[in-house]
């Protein structure tokens with residue numbers, strides 16, 4: 211993939227000369243002296259005023275909440291010393307993630323996307339979990355993946371990156387304190403219609419007890435940590451606004467990109483998902499594939515006959531980050547009852563954020579964060595959102611879609627993993643076993 215993005219390829223715009231873009235050099239970043247290349251905004255912008263007014267209204271929640279020189283907090287201020295103080299290592303990592311996501315935000319809004327799609331080096335690649343036509347990575351998936359990988363490398367803080375777009379985790383740096391799992395560009399099938407997309411990430415500590423294991427093995431085991439071990443997680447929504455929402459174990463906070471300054475400004479400190487929403491979010495064209503319990507639940511709440519006596523509304527963007535973001539703010543349930551979404555890259559980070567905001571992440575039966583991943587690209591049903599709504603849904607018992615769970619026409623593919631064993635208390639997978647890989651029906655758009 212590195213080769214795909216080498217400077218020898220002529221991209222349609224300088225925007226796509228990825229490797230020549232000046233990432234912030236790691237030696238330049240010192241949180242205590244960061245003003246040298248990351249100066250605070252000199253003037254309050256419109257979004258800054260909004261942030262300030264929100265913060266005034268919600269003052270007192272969630273620690274940090276720093277009141278910068280202009281009366282509002284940037285992400286770096288909020289999580290740095292004097293704010294949440296997540297520690298210098300995590301601060302540096304976060305800075306590189308936000309940098310990468312700003313570049314992705316520019317890419318998804320670029321007029322040159324369609325030209326990128328025609329670039330032969332970026333089309334036709336299959337990666338991730340033996341992608342079908344529908345799941346096949348889009349050129350922007352590949353580019354976004356590469357942008358983040360470069361940024362994580364430059365941070366010097368990451369030992370291993372496991373991405374939905376790669377078959378196996380990539381070992382980066384023996385000394386990196388963190389493991390990063392991510393979906394670089396979720397919802398990319400919507401990109402041609404300019405529908406919102408997003409990046410999802412989770413951060414774990416490197417398991418130092420595995421340091422002496424072979425690289426391939428420690429990369430895999432570090433990436434298969436249980437969601438309960440997350441030290442941070444977040445998503446970036448690329449929509450009418452670019453919003454970075456993150457948690458470091460003390461609440462969930464969202465920051466909106468101020469395009470005039472390049473700062474992510476705190477706009478939603480200490481978010482609480484309403485315990486009840488009136489929205490269910492699901493692809494209900496699958497109604498006849500659903501189990502009885504799920505049908506009954508949806509039929510009940512849409513008629514206003516559930517425990518919350520109001521008729522629920524349906525909303526479905528088909529872009530997980532966007533559907534989840536709306537759910538975080540308005541409540542309700544964002545769901546995908548078939549085993550389509552990935553535990554490691556999507557379900558765990560988003561469940562962590564949901565729980566940190568007082569909500570819930572479930573597979574319809576169990577708490578997502580308690581499910582031990584046994585393979586990297588493991589898929590499962592996913593229900594995220596309001597605590598009481600998900601409790602009510604689970605009470606119907608039978609809510610996981612078993613018919614056409616992956617809308618699959620199965621193929622047999624070689625995949626790194628399976629065969630369970632336990633190494634240092636971690637359920638893990640060893641390589642080389644034939645596995646049935648889910649593939650979507652071709653071209654269901």
Ligand SMILES: O=P(O)(O)OC[C@H]1O[C@](O)(COP(=O)(O)O)[C@@H](O)[C@@H]1O
Pocket residue numbers: 344345396397398399493528529530531533546548550
């Ligand atoms: O086709 P369905 O079941 O509605 O699934 C849609 C979901 O798939 C996604 O597009 C993710 O799929 P990919 O991981 O294959 O990109 C989500 O953004 C969306 O919520």
